[in-house]
Amino acid sequence: MNPFILATLLFSLGLGTTITFASSHWLLAWMGLEINTLAIIPLMAQHYHPRAVEATIKYFLAQATAAAMLLFASTTNAWISGQWDIQHMSHPLPVTLVTLALALKIGLAPLHSWMPEVLQGLDLTTGLILSTWQKLAPFALLMQINPTNSNILILMGLLSTLLGGWAGLNQTQLRKILAYSSIAHLGWMVIILQFSSTLTLLTLIIYFVMTFSTFLMFKLNNATTINALATSWTKAPIITALSPLILLSLGGLPPLTGFMPKWLILHELTKQDMETMATLTALSALLSLYFYLRLSYAMTLTMFPNNFMASSPWRFTPKQTLLPLATSTTLTLLLLPLTPAASTLISL
Numbered sequence: 001m002n003p004f005i006l007a008t009l010l011f012s013l014g015l016g017t018t019i020t021f022a023s024s025h026w027l028l029a030w031m032g033l034e035i036n037t038l039a040i041i042p043l044m045a046q047h048y049h050p051r052a053v054e055a056t057i058k059y060f061l062a063q064a065t066a067a068a069m070l071l072f073a074s075t076t077n078a079w080i081s082g083q084w085d086i087q088h089m090s091h092p093l094p095v096t097l098v099t100l101a102l103a104l105k106i107g108l109a110p111l112h113s114w115m116p117e118v119l120q121g122l123d124l125t126t127g128l129i130l131s132t133w134q135k136l137a138p139f140a141l142l143m144q145i146n147p148t149n150s151n152i153l154i155l156m157g158l159l160s161t162l163l164g165g166w167a168g169l170n171q172t173q174l175r176k177i178l179a180y181s182s183i184a185h186l187g188w189m190v191i192i193l194q195f196s197s198t199l200t201l202l203t204l205i206i207y208f209v210m211t212f213s214t215f216l217m218f219k220l221n222n223a224t225t226i227n228a229l230a231t232s233w234t235k236a237p238i239i240t241a242l243s244p245l246i247l248l249s250l251g252g253l254p255p256l257t258g259f260m261p262k263w264l265i266l267h268e269l270t271k272q273d274m275e276t277m278a279t280l281t282a283l284s285a286l287l288s289l290y291f292y293l294r295l296s297y298a299m300t301l302t303m304f305p306n307n308f309m310a311s312s313p314w315r316f317t318p319k320q321t322l323l324p325l326a327t328s329t330t331l332t333l334l335l336l337p338l339t340p341a342a343s344t345l346i347s348l
Helices: 003-022 026-044 050-081 092-106 114-120 124-131 133-145 150-166 174-191 197-221 227-235 237-251 259-271 275-300 323-334 336-347
Strands: none
Touching: 003 026, 003 133, 026 050, 026 124, 026 133, 050 092, 050 114, 092 133, 092 150, 114 124, 114 174, 124 133, 124 174, 124 197, 133 174, 133 197, 150 174, 150 275, 174 197, 174 259, 174 275, 197 227, 197 237, 197 259, 197 323, 197 336, 227 237, 227 275, 237 275, 237 323, 259 275, 259 336
16 A cells, blocks of 8 residues: 555544544544544455455444444434533433444444454454554543443443353454454443443553554464464464463453453442342353463464474564564563552543
8 A cells, every 4th residue: 555545544543533532522523433434444455355345345334334323313312402512411312322333333242243254354454453443432432421321331241241252262263253352352341331431441451452462463473363373483482482471361361461450340340239240241251261272272382284384484584573562562461560550540
C-alpha cells in the first residue's frame, strides 16, 4: 500500500476514535465510529485475497447494522426526552438498543459470530488493530451511558466468557483462537462495568498489552495454525521459551500480569454479593486456560516432523523489530506486583 494512503488511513483511525472520546453528542459519537469503520476497511482488504475481501464485507455489514441501531436508538432517545447528550439516556428502550448496538460493534456474545470469521481472513497486523484499537470507541460509549437495566450487560458478559472459552476448545487456527480469547476477555470487562468502570478500564489496558505481545509473537514466527508453531524453536528460541508464560498470562494464571484483572474483578463481584456470578466466571476461565495450555504445548514441547526447511531461519537476522515485542512481553509477565499502584493510578 502507498505510504501516503496508509498514513491517511491510520490518521483517520485515530481521528475517529478521538472524536468519539471527545463528544458528548450522540451524532458526533456516531460520526466518530463511522470514520473509524471506514478507515479500517481498506486496511482489511489491502491484500486483495478473496478471504480478506470476504472478511471485509462481513465486518462492514456487522458494523453498518450496529451503526444503524445506534443512530436509531439515539434518535429515539432525542424524540422521547429531547436530549442528544450521551449522559442523559433515561428511557429503557433507547438504552437497551444502544447497549445491543455497542455489543455488536465489539463482538460480545451472543452477537459475536462475525468476530472469529472476520479475524480469520485478516493478516496478523490488521487483526491486532481490530482486536485492540477498534474496541476503544465503543467501550468509551458503554462506560458513559450507565444502562438502567444492568442485567443485560451482566448476562452478555457471562455468556461471552463461557462461549469464548467453549468455542475456542476445538480450533486449530490461531486467529480464531485469538478471536474467542478476545470475546472471553471482553466478557470479564463487561461483567464488572456496572460496579467499577475504573476496573474495566484497567482490564482493557492489560488486555491490550497481553494481546499485543501474543500477536507479535505469532507474527515473528509467521504462524497461523497450531501445527506451524512447532517450527518456532529454530526461528526464535528465546521467544519460544517465553511463549508459555505469555499465553498463561492471557489465561490469568498467577504470578503473571493477567492474574491482576481477574483477581480484582472476582474480589469486586464478591463485594457486590454476587458469589454465584463470581464462581461461574472463575470456572469459565478454565475453558480458556485449556486452549492456552494447548498452544503452549504445541509451541514448546513438539517438533515438526521432517523439519528440514525450518532449520535455516535461525541463520538469518530477523527483519522484524523486536523492541515492541520485548517491551510488551516484559509488561505481560511482570506487572502483578504493581497491582496497588495500577489500581490507584486508574482511579485518579
